[in-house]
Amino acid sequence: xxxxxxxxxxxxxxxxxxxxxxxxxxxxxxxxxxxxxxxxxxxxxxxxxxxxxxxxxxxxxxxxxxxxxxxxxxxxxxxxxxxxxxxxxxxxxxxxxxxxxxxxxxxxxxxxxxxxxxxxxxxxxxxxxxxxxxxxxxxxxxxxxxxxxxxxxxxxxxxxxxxxxxxxxxxxxxxxxxxxxxxxxxxxxxxxxxxxxxxxxxxxxxxxxxxxxxxxxxxxxxxxxxxxxxxxxxxxxxxxxxxxxx
Amino acid sequence: xxxxxxxxxxxxxxxxxxxxxxxxxxxxxxxxxxxxxxxxxxxxxxxxxxxxxxxxxxxxxxxxxxxxxxxxxxxxxxxxxxxxxxxxxxxxxxxxxxxxxxxxxxxxxxxxxxxxxxxxxxxxxxxxxxxxxxxxxxxxxxxxxxxxxxxxxxxxxxxxxxxxxxxxxxxxxxxxxxxxxxxxxxxxxxxxxxxxxxxxxxxxxxxxxxxxxxxxxxxxxxxxxxxxxxxxxxxxxxxxxxxxxxxxxxxx
Ligand SMILES: [Zn+2]
Numbered sequence: 001x002x003x004x005x006x007x008x009x010x011x012x013x014x015x016x017x018x019x020x021x022x023x024x025x026x027x028x029x030x031x032x033x034x035x036x037x038x039x040x041x042x043x044x045x046x047x048x049x050x051x052x053x054x055x056x057x058x059x060x061x062x063x064x065x066x067x068x069x070x071x072x073x074x075x076x077x078x079x080x081x082x083x084x085x086x087x088x089x090x091x092x093x094x095x096x097x098x099x100x101x102x103x104x105x106x107x108x109x110x111x112x113x114x115x116x117x118x119x120x121x122x123x124x125x126x127x128x129x130x131x132x133x134x135x136x137x138x139x140x141x142x143x144x145x146x147x148x149x150x151x152x153x154x155x156x157x158x159x160x161x162x163x164x165x166x167x168x169x170x171x172x173x174x175x176x177x178x179x180x181x182x183x184x185x186x187x188x189x190x191x192x193x194x195x196x197x198x199x200x201x202x203x204x205x206x207x208x209x210x211x212x213x214x215x216x217x218x219x220x221x222x223x224x225x226x227x228x229x230x231x232x233x234x235x236x237x238x239x240x241x242x243x244x245x246x
Numbered sequence: 247x248x249x250x251x252x253x254x255x256x257x258x259x260x261x262x263x264x265x266x267x268x269x270x271x272x273x274x275x276x277x278x279x280x281x282x283x284x285x286x287x288x289x290x291x292x293x294x295x296x297x298x299x300x301x302x303x304x305x306x307x308x309x310x311x312x313x314x315x316x317x318x319x320x321x322x323x324x325x326x327x328x329x330x331x332x333x334x335x336x337x338x339x340x341x342x343x344x345x346x347x348x349x350x351x352x353x354x355x356x357x358x359x360x361x362x363x364x365x366x367x368x369x370x371x372x373x374x375x376x377x378x379x380x381x382x383x384x385x386x387x388x389x390x391x392x393x394x395x396x397x398x399x400x401x402x403x404x405x406x407x408x409x410x411x412x413x414x415x416x417x418x419x420x421x422x423x424x425x426x427x428x429x430x431x432x433x434x435x436x437x438x439x440x441x442x443x444x445x446x447x448x449x450x451x452x453x454x455x456x457x458x459x460x461x462x463x464x465x466x467x468x469x470x471x472x473x474x475x476x477x478x479x480x481x482x483x484x485x486x487x488x489x490x491x492x493x494x495x496x497x498x
Contacts (some may be wrong), residue, residue: 016439053407121299131409131410131411133381134381157409161379161408164410184409184433186462188460188461188462209434210434210435210436211433212472215469215472219464219468
């Protein structure tokens, strides 16, 4: 059995992300997921970067390697955002999460340039949440990816819902440094992306606890069998992580 | 009885099946769906097609032995034609409500023509269902303002805000007593929060089946069932509320 990796989950403490590490591990067990990325929750992404990163690093440190820590840094913090990324990466963070709507910038503008340069240097992939509408659209990410060829980007949610119409064109013209994460993408759309020839760029993610990993995986499996697409369900993401400098 | 309160009759079905709904119904029945509120599709994209589509949709639903309940569409951008077509759809075609997709149709929820259509709908006791969750024409808060201006008209958020405006949908439904919500679009955690915080008597469930041949009803019914609602809330959302919304149109 190939390893299934869930590229995004938010074991948080408030609002709709409440989930302990123990509960997350239980959800993973019931879904057959071996490892999962754990990312800071909304408040931590917006304002409490450092304490959020520390919480996640601690949680991952106690998981016998099953939880992969992601970190965040608000680009408005400028130099200190870069320092926070370097500090977190040195402590084990394997992915940088940006959420333009929560952090207050439009993806594609120059604000995160230094942070993206730092992520390129560390080979830490940058997960960018798409939506809501004006912030983090797939096309904004494509412009930024061309501008920062050394950085590696993961488009979270593939622009679901309202940018789904852009996705065939976006997938077809995406530069080599962009991957696409599938949480919130509906199973029939995910299957269409894979069958249009883009399986090497697609990455499974659940966004637990916003979604139930076992349910999403079961629905996906019906259209995109896990055993036929080991790359999408783990391989592509594992290859990205393998390059992160530690 | 399970009523799917957000479905479409799209041209892909019509080119395959003509005006015969049996295969469409069989796809829904596989998931236990017994009845559906059916919305237009092409007419939302091109108002030159909406009159014909209202005719076709009425005919398709008439062939469903009462299992499909048709909603018409009109384009409020052309007020005079919109008012006349709404009247025709209700009085002649016997359709049961109005669907507006302000984003696709290119009109704001807040407009003169929309006010007039909502008054008509209130007079006939016909619900108005909106696409929602998309700026700049289809925000839940925009629908709430309209609903407050027309307290006798029942309005429905067709998507409860989708992924990004579901908190706003909760506020909208709490702020306008005649605004209902169809659980069709938000993720599981959002659905759970909507059910927890909104008046359960005004919630519906929908799949958005019928845009294409994709089998979406199983997925969205699975999401609803993942909420593990108590029996009475599940029954309300899937059957009792739709019956109250649509009136005595169910034949079985
Ligand atoms: Zn729809």
